[in-house]
Amino acid sequence: MTVNAVRLNHAVLYVADLERSIAFYSAAFGMTVMAREPRANAAFLRLPRSGNHHDLGLFGVGAQPPRPRGSLGLYHLAWQVDTIEELEEARATLANLGALTGESSHGATKSLYGADPDGNEFEVMWMLPKAHWGAYENAAPIERLDLAGEVARWGGVRTAGELVPLGAADGS
Structure with a gap:
């Protein structure tokens, strides 16, 4: 028997400076702090359109050397947007924050x-x-992104609400 999960609910990160990280995720994603736990130097943030209790937990642990890229552990988290136009807006936001890497x-x-x-x-x-x-149903290539072309083709199409229908994953 397997765990019957439907989607990742939230992520939790260790960060060097809790307030700096709160400011970053607020500026980048519009997240707001919905709870704090001072004893753990932690904050729990929610995305603006989320119905979730919290989407990201941050635990401040003080300055430490960064984990080398490619070492064991988490590679990245993925945040889904609803429209291709929102992806285009995200590019500008991340670039303005100096956070866009690829x-x-x-x-x-x-x-x-x-x-x-x-x-x-x-x-x-x-x-x-x-x-x-x-x-692409059973493939995940890594190709150059033509964002302007994708916006022209998929503009106005919303996809974040598409979920696997109940019972479809287990054949019932």
Whole structure:
């Protein structure tokens, strides 16, 4: 038997400076602090359109050397946007914050990459409508992202609400 999870609910990161990280995630994603736990030097943040209790937990642990890229552990978190236009807006936001580190097309998803002040990497991605995955349903290429072309093709298409229907994953 497997765990019957439907999606990642939240992430928790260790950060050097809690207030600096709160400021970054507020500026980059519009997150707000919905709770603090002073005994753990922690804050819990929520995305503006989220119905979740919290989407990101931050635990301040003080300055430490960054973990080398490519070493064991978490590579990145991925934040999904609803429209390709929101991905285009995210590119400008991340660039203005000096946090944009790359971009690519993975076929079914279009992605930007960034890093927070502690070097924690993240992805901001938009997913094609599932009916258009085609050859990408079982593939994840790494190709150049033509964001202007994707906006021209997919403008106005919302996909964040597409979920696997109940019972579809187990064949019932």
